[in-house]
Amino acid sequence: MNFLKTAIASIAALATTAGIGMAQDLKTEIGPGEGQVDIVAWPGYIERGETDKNYDWVTEFEKTTQCKVNVKTAATSDEMVTLMNQGGFDLVTASGDASLRLVAGKKVQPVNIELIKDWASVDDRLKDAPWHTVDGVHYGVPYQWGPNVLAYNTKIFQEPPKSWSVVFEEQNLPDGKSNKGRVQAFDGPIYVADAALYLMKKKPELGIKNPYELNKDQFAAVIDLLKGQRQLVGRYWHDAMVQIDDFKNEGVVASSSWPFQVNLLEADKQPVASVVPDEGATGWADTTMLHSEAPHPNCAYMWLNHSISAKLQGDLAAWFGSVPAVPAACKGNALLTDAGCATNGFDNFDKIWFWRTPTAKCEAEGNCVPYSQWDKAYREVMSQ
Numbered sequence: 001m002n003f004l005k006t007a008i009a010s011i012a013a014l015a016t017t018a019g020i021g022m023a024q025d026l027k028t029e030i031g032p033g034e035g036q037v038d039i040v041a042w043p044g045y046i047e048r049g050e051t052d053k054n055y056d057w058v059t060e061f062e063k064t065t066q067c068k069v070n071v072k073t074a075a076t077s078d079e080m081v082t083l084m085n086q087g088g089f090d091l092v093t094a095s096g097d098a099s100l101r102l103v104a105g106k107k108v109q110p111v112n113i114e115l116i117k118d119w120a121s122v123d124d125r126l127k128d129a130p131w132h133t134v135d136g137v138h139y140g141v142p143y144q145w146g147p148n149v150l151a152y153n154t155k156i157f158q159e160p161p162k163s164w165s166v167v168f169e170e171q172n173l174p175d176g177k178s179n180k181g182r183v184q185a186f187d188g189p190i191y192v193a194d195a196a197l198y199l200m201k202k203k204p205e206l207g208i209k210n211p212y213e214l215n216k217d218q219f220a221a222v223i224d225l226l227k228g229q230r231q232l233v234g235r236y237w238h239d240a241m242v243q244i245d246d247f248k249n250e251g252v253v254a255s256s257s258w259p260f261q262v263n264l265l266e267a268d269k270q271p272v273a274s275v276v277p278d279e280g281a282t283g284w285a286d287t288t289m290l291h292s293e294a295p296h297p298n299c300a301y302m303w304l305n306h307s308i309s310a311k312l313q314g315d316l317a318a319w320f321g322s323v324p325a326v327p328a329a330c331k332g333n334a335l336l337t338d339a340g341c342a343t344n345g346f347d348n349f350d351k352i353w354f355w356r357t358p359t360a361k362c363e364a365e366g367n368c369v370p371y372s373q374w375d376k377a378y379r380e381v382m383s384q
Helices: 004-018 059-065 077-086 096-104 189-202 216-230 240-249 259-267 297-307 310-320 340-344 346-351 371-382
Strands: 036-041 068-073 091-094 141-147 149-153 183-186 233-237 254-257 272-275 281-291 352-354
Touching (some): 036 077, 141 297, 141 352, 216 371, 233 240, 240 254, 240 259, 259 310, 281 297
Parallel strands (some): 036 068, 036 091
């Protein structure tokens, strides 16, 4: 089943509620660059060779366009929304739990795909995705996508763990010691969906059909699970580099993670691997979106064009462990290799429950718990 279809009804409801529909005037041409472009991005998404000289998709762009790239990294979608609300930025690499909030808040503007010269090269599964397309209007350019994986210490787990239970429920791990204090969870309200996904299989009697659509009873059960997990979690992670250090030096043996951290740990010869457990996984499909009051719109459009070049897409996928938004990037890239897209999950698109903003109106339950209550409840759990 393609889970994208289940998202459309609630997203349409969000758009209607927010008064979205009248598109702003589209930009009709790309003029001279303004000298810079300011981007809010996930860590590792925009590299200029400072971490590893092989991974640099900024330097040449700056030479060609005379647009200096300034990056402000954000560790959570909520942080991205806050930064975009404050203004002063041109672009943001927004995940699905932020993108429609930005559209609803009128913080991003429609993108004229006629000015995106390689738009035709974008994966057909992403072109009209409901987290960046409202009433046929595109509010961004797809960037990368991937799953939220279960990272684990291979010295503790001789075999990959088959269930997310190792981070949700107290138990002795294969080394005979409790998981208490040795696991982590993501520091963001959207992680409620990970717990809901686990309970979809663990407790089918709850009737959860979609981890982003929870009625009051289902939501209460999920929060109870997270309250129990609070006793196990040594740290709620949001900084990828801190999590890497925790796996190296702080005794963390299992956690939700991104392929980015796992790639860097493996490259550092650390005993860490990842798996998508039997319950499946949530995931992210990120879109580069243009601020409604972007100070440097011409440089921003130049970057949007650059962002879906096959070379950048392949290099980024190799670096981050993600999947390119441009399938052509899957062949002929020396860093990604021709096996890289398959390794990173190109064929798992329909198995991932992509992040999106929970709304009160939803398809599966009729009335659902909205994101504001996810945020409040999860913050209370973490503060226990």
